[in-house]
Amino acid sequence: MKQVVVHPERCVGCMQCQVACAVAHSEAxxxxxxxxxxxRPRPRIHVGAGPYNEGFPNRCRHCDPAPCLLACLPGAITRVAETATVMINVDTCINCASCAMACPFGVIRYHEDRSAQAGKTVAVKCDNCLARQREDGIPACVEACLSAALTFETLDAAYKRQTDAVARSVSAVAAAEALAPGWALLNAHKKARLELLTSPAPSDEKRAAGNAREDTHVRHD
Amino acid sequence: MQYVIIGNGIAGVNAAEAIRRMDPNGRIVMIGDEAFPPYCRPMISMVLEGSVPLAKLPIRQASFYDDCKIEPILGNRVTELDVDAGRVDVNGKHVAYDKLLIASGADPRPIRAEGLELGNIVYMRTEAHVRRMLDALDGGARRALVLGGGLVGFKAAYGLMCRGLAVTMLIRSGYPLSMQVDAFAGGMILDTLTAHGLDVRVDIAAEVFEGKDTVEAARLSDGSRLDCDLVVIGKGVLPALDFVPRDRIEVDLGLVVDPFLQTSAPNVFAAGDAAESIDVARQARWVNAIWPEAAAQGKVAGINMAGRTVPYERSLSRNVIRIFDLDVMTAGVVDPQVITGAEVITRFDPATRHYRQLVFQEDRLVGMTLVNAIEQGGVLMALIQNRIPVAGRRERLLAPGFNYRALA
Incomplete structure (x- = not known):
């Protein structure tokens, strides 16, 4: 069984996965x-930013055991073993946000969704594009990702690649060519740029917090 | 192997299921005070407010006991526990155990006042209680008095306001939920409730209830008289441990358990509202009488009872509440005074009404209070629960959206 594997170090933050996800879950x-x-269709994958504005595709990990499943008050969250997918039943969901408190990755959102009854706010998260997979498709976020930060593969294959990378790392010569240089260069560039922008004046410190957009109303007690 | 589980709340249910998965043939006896099918206790407040129908309360099929090959003994409480003989008494019968789980939960803390025997004076703890409240609403109740501003009193008041009743709430602290949220968030909650018509009175107790059959008025400690046709008592809960021999098992407020949820008596385990384990944020023994704790502890207790050794070291007080247009999520230490060396950072954005208070102790996050933008609060909670050292700029955690990469 193939699953979506996330490689945050390759993410360039283009957010095309978000667009693709929202479209994949739309009517049209x-x-x-x-x-x-x-x-309005909304994405179930959320690209955040690291300290140097490097991208971070945040998506449901479909944990096993899943903390959200254990915490769900009405028992709306279940695991579909065949596809290793944690699913939310929108008819049973009562929008209590117990899963928001349980999810260590912060990937669940609360809004209306076309899968639920009109006007009802429900918990919404990644469903592994099961509808697309049933029609021999792959998850929309993976299809849209051009930097291979999201891949759709068996976990065995992903583990093997990691094992190989560790094995290569014992040889300095082999390790040098092991990891793609492009992303490292891009991230180094982003980091250097931000440091240049933000280092001199302390008043500019705020700009360094790339993802803290609401700094205008800070209250320090 | 003979397992006996006292309590058919979520701790008992999860324990029974965990045992059954690991031991298909052991005998499981489950003793429950409530005969209703296993149900979701926190949802009774949603039944009261009318957002969830009563029929949605059960979280297991009526056939749960048969499906798990459990012998239920329902409708009675355990009267005695003999740890030397390894048996409990219920309804005059002895039930022997090899492994015992005490998941007897908690009962509402009683109050002292005259006239408590009148009709329409209820606690809010069980599905039976909420049924009585719904009956009172059907009977035309219009003016409610809620005693206590903790979680139960607060949810009762909110539910009754949603039903269109005029509600007066008597609280001891200056704002509701003083054990759950800091003063600023408490003020936001209070403002929202009063804007929707809640009458809050501070530092006043009800002393006498008057009426013919059902309650008609309450006399308060300041000498005033308040008309009311429904009274809800929500003054917290106490572990239900009347049957526990305190000279044989260590009991503080709850049953003191080790990381494997074992009590001081051999083969006796405890989980849920009756258990007292080490709270992650406070690093001290604490009874966290909340549903997600009971669910997790029950599961781990069941695994340990069935013979696999698994520690549970994640106990943490926490809550998430949605009222009107406010979402509130809180975990761990909210009052920095209760721990030493606390550092507090806060942010309030008046435009979006997003508020955050984070409490740190050394390099660890130990408490949070979030108002609105709570979607990713679970990330903060995981930082608290796993005691992850927070490097870098802590202020980043005050932003409504962030991720683990931002912590690097």
Whole structure:
């Protein structure tokens, strides 16, 4: 069974996965008409930023055992063993946010969704694009990702690649060519740029917090 | 192997299921005071407010006991526990155990006042209690008095306001949920509730209830008289441990358990609202009488009872509440005074009404209070629960959206 594997070090933060995810969960399945749907389709993958603005694709890990499943008050969260997918039953969900408190990755959002009854706010998260997979497709986020930060493969294959990387790392010569230089260069560039931008004046310190957009109303007690 | 589980709340249910998965043939006897199918206790407040129908309360099929090959003894409480003989008494019968789980939960803390025998004066703890409240609503109750501003009193008041009743709430602290949230968040909650019509009175107790059959008025400690046709008592809970021999098992507020949820008596385990384990944030013994704790502890207790040794060292007080347009999530230490060396950072954005208070002790996050933008609060909670050292700029954690990469 193939699963989505996330490689955060390769993410360039283009957010195309978010767009693809929202479209994949729309009625029309096409970008332009999807924007006019109500409720408006929203992504279930969320690209955040690291301290140097490097991308971080944050997505449900479909944990086993899943903390959200154990915490769900009405028992709306279940595990589909065949696809290793943790699913939320929107009809049973009562929007209590107990899963928000349980999820260590912060990947669950609360809003209306086309899968739920109109006007009802429900917990929404990644469903591994089971509908696309049933039609021999792959998850939309993986299809959209051009930097291979998201891959769809068996966990065995992913583990083997990691094991190989560790094995190569014992040889200095082999390790040098092991990891793709492009992303490291890009991240080093982002880091250097931010440090240049932010180092001189302490008042500019705020700009260093790339993802802290709400700094305008800080209250320190 | 004969397992006996006292209590059919979520701790008992999860323990029974864990045992059954690991030991298909052991005998499991489950003793429960409530005969209703296993249900979700926190959801009774949603039944009261009308957002969830009563029929949605059960979290297991009515056939749960048969499905797990459990022998239920329902409708009675355990009267005695003999740890030397290895048996409990219920309804005049002896039930022997090899492994015992005490998941007897907690009972509402009683209050002292005259006239408590009148109708329409209820606690809010069980599905039976909420049924009585719904009956009172059907009977035309219009004015409610809620005693206590803790979680139960607060949820009762909110539920009754949603039902259109005029509600007066008597609390001891200056704002509701003083054990769960800091003063600033408490003020936001209080403002929201009063804006929706809640009448809050501080430092006043009810002394006498008057009425013919059902309650009609309450006389308060300041001498005033308040008309009311429904009274809800929500003054917290106490572990239900009347049957426990305190000279044989160590009991503090709850049953003191080790990391494997074993009590000081051999083969006796405890989980849920009746158990007292080490709280991660406080690093001290604490009874965290909340649903997610009971669910997790029950599961781990069951695994340990079935013979596999698994520690549980994640106990943490926490809550998430949605009322009107406010979402509140809180965990760990909210009052920095209770620990030494606490450092507090806060942020309030008046435009979005997002508020965060984070409490640190050395390099660890030990407490949080979030108002609105709570979606990713679980990340903070995981930092507290796993005692992850927080490097870098702590202020980053005050942003509504962040991820582990931002902590690097």
């Amino acid at each position: 399945k096409q970008l332009v008409p999807a924007q006019f749907e109500s409720p």
